[in-house]
Amino acid sequence: MKAVRLHAYHQRPVVEDVPEPTAKNPLDVVVRIGGAGVCRTDLHIIDEQWASRSGVSLPYTIGHENAGWVHEVGSAVTNVAVGDTVILHPTSTCGLCPACRAGNDMHCTDSVFPGINADGGMAEYLLTSARACIKLDPATRPSDVAALADAGITAYHAVRKAVPLLYPGTVCVVNGAGGLGHIGIQALAAMTATTIVVVDRNPDALKLAATLGADHTVLADGGHVSAVLDLTGGNGAEVVLDFVAEEGAQQDAFAMTRRDGSHFVIGYGGNVDIPTIDIISTERNIVGNLVGTYNDLAELMVLAQAGKVTLHTRQYPLDAALDALADLDAGRVRGRAILTP
Structure with a gap:
């Protein structure tokens, strides 16, 4: 064969x-x-x-x-x-x-x-x-x-873990709308009433995200963290699903997470470098996800x-x-x- x-x-x-x-x-x-x-x-x-x-x-x-x-x-x-x-x-x-x-x-x-x-x-x-x-x-x-x-099971597994945190009125950021992220958007839309914000550097990926259930799309052009904070009244999202987690996206994902929120690391390739004082003073969670x-x-x-x-x-x-x-x-x-x- x-x-x-x-x-x-x-x-x-x-x-x-x-x-x-x-x-x-x-x-x-x-x-x-x-x-x-x-x-x-x-x-x-x-x-x-x-x-x-x-x-x-x-x-x-x-x-x-x-x-x-x-x-x-x-x-x-x-x-x-x-x-x-x-x-x-x-x-x-x-x-x-x-x-x-x-x-x-x-x-x-x-x-x-x-x-x-x-x-x-x-x-x-x-x-x-x-x-x-x-x-x-x-x-x-x-x-x-x-x-x-x-790709599907990995995205679904992360969403399923996040569902209890995503009650109506919350915001979930999907960081990266590629092979995994576009499935995560659909799972979120099917399983929660959260507001879905999708961040990606590719305009075509954002166009696809808009057809799959994204409520807002944000181009990752350097001003995307500020844009997400603006959409959330300066607070950040209750949950950020990071399907990229490399080339600085992982740091942005944590910055887009609100106090007492959860940063789900799904993609990989980089390091999450966060001062411990920033974790304890805001009680933000970093959650790993495997398949x-x-x-x-x-x-x-x-x-x-x-x-x-x-x-x-x-x-x-x-x-x-x-x-x-x-x-x-x-x-x-x-x-x-x-x-x-």
Whole structure:
């Protein structure tokens, strides 16, 4: 089969032929990929930012946003069958550790994360587990929903955590309206009555945000922090969802957060450098967010299949994976790039 393989950090991956995976263990599931999302994390992986955390051995296949059709199942699999349309939770988890038992499966102590620390889904087939599979309506096109498996679940997880803070009359700032942010806007609109303010440096992204539920849009042109403060009577927002968190955006996000407010860090790549006196004197919270749970993804798919959350995508054939990565890196992708084997 064809797969997008990383042979060395700081070098372009290659599309090459590798053996197809097979179901060897009782709970293994092999999925024929119908759509694989292209994520900024893939760029970070290529740049070696994940090497010390993942411990992966090169070469390997990247891609952690995957959906498709069940191709083969292990002997103990009962929740899906060959031919089922599925979206895959990013991690294959054990189900037995305290985190799994508590429903916080993204913190599983014995998980495998295809595309991060094992072969991923930018390929024709992917090996995963029964615990990662969510069965979809057979009419669903995997390429239409694949990016919900990471971009979607990550945005939804943050919004779901913020919902209790976003009662009517509050303001939520969405910092960055790209692949994750445009999903976060829709989740906020579907699940809260908060006023949604979207900040982005790209006018086209703001135009899209306005169609997805944003009440106000602010161009990140250097005066955006002041603009948000003006919109909030000088106070800042109760919640800021920072989908950028690099190149200074993370500092701006904290500055846009009101006293006793919460700055949710979802994007990554930079450092949050804040004097401790500024944290304690205003009681602002900094909240980390990692992917999301299996239940988060299942709930998100309910919203998606009801038409309340839709992905804006640009599709590429698997052979054009390097073009998709280059377009993402250059900011030419609105929404999410999807590879279709």
